[in-house]
Amino acid sequence: MDIKISKVRLLDGRTVDIAIEGDRISDLCGDVPGNADIEIDGSKFIAMPGLVNCHTHAAMSLFRGYGDDMPLDKWLQERIWPAEAKLTADDIYWGAKFACLEMIMSGTTTFSDMYFHSERTAQAASDAGMRALINEGYIDLGDPDKREVGKKETLESLEKIKAIGDPQVQPALGPHAPYTVSKEGWEFMCGLAKEQDLLVHFHLGETAQNIEDVKGQSGMKPVEFLNSVGVFEDRCTAAHGVHFDDEEIKLLAQKGVNIIHNPESNMKLGVGSKLRYRELKAAGVNICLGTDGSASNNGLDMFTSMKFAALLSKMDGYPEAMPALEAVELATVNGAKALGIDAGVLEIGKLADIILLDKASLCFHPGFDHISDVVYAADGSCVDTVIIGGKIVMQGRHVDWAEECISKMTECSQKFRS
Ligand SMILES: [Zn+2]
Structure with missing residues (x-):
């Protein structure tokens, strides 16, 4: 046995020993016999599955607080895109590595990222010991020249990410959105997804303007358009999903499209509506959770995302819409399902992606219901220890490479001061 966590409390109230061998949970019961190479006294902790952040632009850590309180279009055109034009591959590595630090320190063990120079984000995730699906953002705006460049970048990113040789860090595909990618661009992505079994x-459906843009370009609603290009036949995760009508929700459910709720980013960018959680849930859609990038959130703490998701689902008169346990499921098992990873629950045989929460944190007092505490009272600072694929990446809130990472990222961000 490699690691044994003794007498740890689970969210369901049981107290157990958890044994880890290699990258998997090898035993979990009231009393696991034998000793391990690493013994952790679990009596001070609550164990839960590592959080799964299904929508990030990790390197955007560099732009936290760089442009706020603006609508999406203006924010992108006046602040983000001009700044992104100045980014080097090195900036992206340190921005993404810093995001990994922030995610680890707030209990996230897996993330799914879209950005450019994606091989640098993949390298950062690998160096940080995280589990990740990384894609190269693809935009062609209907321009054949941009399409050729985008195709080339996508194909190169797949090869470069595979070449890192880390089984925890896998490539995916990142066609940006129905309003920025042409029919031919989507068809290229669908072909690749099938050929290489990629996510x-x-x-999708972030703002009302996005919907009108797609209707103007294709004569179809965004969900109809994506269905017509065949992408729903592949494994899909759609971020935001705020502006859907009943018909679109029915189609998304039929096609098994995973919807990523980004409550904080949606609220901050004022996208004009909110995820129709009750309707999506009733239709049987798998809903998971994401933070979006640090420029539109402005952090990567999935604990606060759980809270915002739960609160937002209730505010129009439905306090029972998303109970606390469901918010935890969005952030764990539903995310793992969407990304196709064998984690998200603490069970024998599952990947050992485990976080230990410090019971001494004020949020766990008086401690009537730890599921309630995790969603409504906690933030990421309650996380003491993070284990990913059976490896300890943080213990006692200490991460070996934190100091260097913070200083490098701060250095890279200097050019954006004006
Ligand atoms: Zn996004």
Whole structure:
């Protein structure tokens, strides 16, 4: 046995020993016999599955607080895109590595990222010991020249990410959104997804303007358009999903499209509506959770995302819409399902992606219901220890490479001061 966590409390109230061998949970019961190479006294902790952040632009850590309180279009055109034009591959590595640090320190063990120079984000995730699906964002705006460049970048990113040789860090596909990618661009992505069995990760129905843009370009609603290009036949995660009508929800459910709720980013960018959680849930859609990038959130703490998701689902008169346990499921098992990883629950045989929460944190007092505490009272600072694929990446809130990472990222961000 490699690691044994003794007498740890689970969210369901049981106290157990958890044994880890290699990258998997090898035993979990009231009393696991034998000793391990690493023994952790679990009596001070609550164990839960590592959090799964299904929508990030990790390197955007560099732009936290760089442009706020603006609508999406203006924010992108006036602040983000001009700044992104100045980014080097090195900036992206340190921005993404810093995001990994922030995610680890707030209990996230897996993330799914879209950005450019994606091989640098993949390298950062691998160096940080995280589990990740990384894609190269693809935009062609209907321009054949941009399409050729985008195709080339996508194909190169797949090869470069595979070449890192880390089984925890895998490539995916990142067609940005139905309003920025042409029919031919989507068809290229669908072909690749089938050929290499890749996850397709995109934005969908973020603002009302996005919907009108797609209707103007294709004569179809975004969900109809994506269905017509065949992408729903692949494994899909769609971020935001705010502006859907009943018909679109029915189609998304039929096609098994995973919807990523990004409550904080949606609220901050004022996208004009909110995820129709009750309707999506009733239709049987798998709903998972994401933070979006640090420029539109402005952090990567999935604990606060759980809270915002739960609160937002209730505010129009439905306090029972998303109970606390469901918010935890969005952030764990539903995310793992969407990304196709064998984690998200603490069970024998599952990947050992485990976080230990410090019972001494004020949020766990008086401690009537730890599921309630995790969603409504906690933030990421309650996380003491993070284990990913059976390896300890943080213990006692200490991460070996934190100091260097913070200083490098701060250095890279200097050029954006004006
Ligand atoms: Zn996004």
